[in-house]
Amino acid sequence: MLRSSLLTLTRIGSNRLMSTAAKLTTVEVNDKTGIATLTMCRPPVNGLNLELLKDLSQSIDEIESNKSRGLILTSSNPTIFSAGLDILEMYKPDKERIRAFWTSLQDVWLALYGSSVPTAAAINGHSPAGGCLLATSCEYRVMLPKFTIGLNETQLGIVAPKWFMSSFLSVLPRRIAERALNQGRMFTTEEALQVGLIDEVANTKEEAIEKCSAFIGSFAKVNPLARALTKQQFRAADLQQLENERVQDLEKFLFFVNQPAVQKGLGLYLESLKKKAKN
């Protein structure tokens, strides 16, 4: 079953065709395994903007309520899993939109990290910052060779919030997580495997999805309710912390991102990305 509408064309009146809001995610459920593959498809780099975050939230809710056996998160881009938060949402932001943007990011994290179904990420491309947040919110990660993953926030002059750290810490030993975050370190696939940031390497996206399916399949004989409650107990403190501090977290983000020095840094970073893209 494929629920996808990258571009829906609607006929209005007799002959006028208009494109309606495009969906930036697809959900495909494998009829044999019952596992849902959630694919991010926002060109050029799956930058997490408000619309992609809303679609991700909706898709995760859909997968939860359709009683899928598991969720595999991946990307339609052959070289980028997600470039992280869309910096354009944070640079010279619109007052109302940036609130909705950060609130949606919180929603996605709470839904994915707290999901009752088994989750895995097929990381078929680069996965910096917010991309790494999504991947580390899942229970298992399979990555393709020659890409990079990590929380590089300090390299941009910004600070990853506590809940980004919770996801990272649920995967990495504290000492490695702390050093990597302070350095804003991006790990190659091989390095990520060595420190345990990813669980396996696959040579193709198909193979990555198969490995993710095998991980999810490993719970076939485990009572699903017992499994879900056990996972949620492990993650409850992290989830509750953000639930309790959602408003303060939003205000802190807004205060920080609006600092002139942070705006200047984001502007310079965007410029450097654009320069690199031209060369």
Ligand SMILES: CCCC/C=C\CC(=O)SCCNC(=O)CCNC(=O)[C@H](O)C(C)(C)COP(=O)(O)OP(=O)(O)OC[C@H]1O[C@@H](n2cnc3c(N)ncnc32)[C@H](O)[C@@H]1OP(=O)(O)O
């Ligand atoms: C208090 C705040 C807490 C915030 C917490 C989290 C922060 C984040 O998630 S910030 C985002 C951090 N992300 C990055 O640092 C990644 C930046 N991008 C890259 O390194 C590369 O683009 C990437 C390796 C992902 C892909 O490389 P290429 O395939 O070579 O693509 P290009 O670099 O040519 O990029 C194409 C196009 O996309 C624009 N771009 C890339 N990343 C972003 C982004 N995160 N936000 C907005 N726009 C992005 C890039 O500028 C190019 O644009 P054009 O020049 O207009 O084509």
